[in-house]
Amino acid sequence: MSAFIKYPIAVLALFSMVMTVDAKNIQQNPTTEQPPAGVLFDIPKLAGKTQAEVEVLLGEPVFCAKSESALNCSFQEDEIEIVFIDGKADWITVNGTFRSPAYSQKVEGKTKAEALALLGDPAFCVKEQSALHCSFKDGDVSVSVEFIDGKVSETTVKGSLANAPYSKETLVMLGLPVKDTSFSNEHVMRWDNIPGLLSVMLHSEGKTVSVATIKVKTK
Structure with a gap:
């Protein structure tokens, strides 16, 4: 009788251990969040990040130039330029055309x-x-x-952004929500209403985008 009682107790104990290990694995290995379809440059993942964090996402810079208060780095054959202020990505520029x-x-x-x-x-x-x-x-x-x-x-x-239409819908390609502009004319669209960012601007080249510039909120 005692052996019969011990057996199911042992099974329950083993089951409990397996569930605990699985739960730990789930916590330690969360499902990687994939960027939404259509995103070319995931700006929210770059904004405010350190140079080391940016390099994990974009690879090593083509070059960096240091000034008194900032570090200006170019990534992906000059397609993306980032100015780091106080060690954080503050100005982000995505070029439609660029010197490679x-x-x-x-x-x-x-x-x-x-x-x-x-x-x-x-x-x-x-x-x-x-x-x-x-x-x-x-x-x-x-x-x-x-x-x-x-x-x-x-x-x-x-670059990849050069064929993007000069439209607020292009915000999706930057990983940003589509919102009405704060200012717009035939040459520039500007948003001052995107959470976590100070401003976003698209510059036109006819009906397509030539440059996108993003200013991150920093102290």
């Missing part, structure tokens, strides 16, 4: 023939006075090249 160090090193100073060998045939070229502007498609990246005196003078890259 990788492409600058790759093609600048090359002749048109050498650039074609590296980038392939251009999608189109436009002649303007002393310069020739050509657009190339390198995989998923659009690269604009300016030739002066037959050599590459400047290269710019079209």
Whole structure:
């Protein structure tokens, strides 16, 4: 009789231990929260973070420049620029088009023939006075090249935000809630009403966004 009683008690004890371990594992390994569909740059995850925390999300910076009161760093081939004030991400800029160090090193100073060998045939070229502007498609990246005196003078890259419509709906691509603007005209949209941020601005390039700038609330 005593053995019969001990057996179910042992089973219950084992079951209790398993449930306790599972509960601890759930607490220690919570489900990773995925960004909403359509988000290109999750601004709330960058705002107010330290440089180390930002690097976990964006990788190492292309370069950083230190001033008296701030640290200015460029990430992801200059597509994202962040100014750290008091050690926290305070100004965040997402560029629609930007100079890419990788492409600058790759093609600048090359002749048109050498650039074609590296980038392939251009999608189109436009002649303007002393310069020739050509657009190339390198995989998923659009690269604009300016030739002066037959050599590459400047290269710019079209970023993910460059095709975003100049509209309040583009806030979704920045991980932000869609709200009515505080100010708007054909060149600039500004929001002063987004929780946790001092201001958000979209600058237009025709019907698309050229630059997004975000100011974080800091002391």
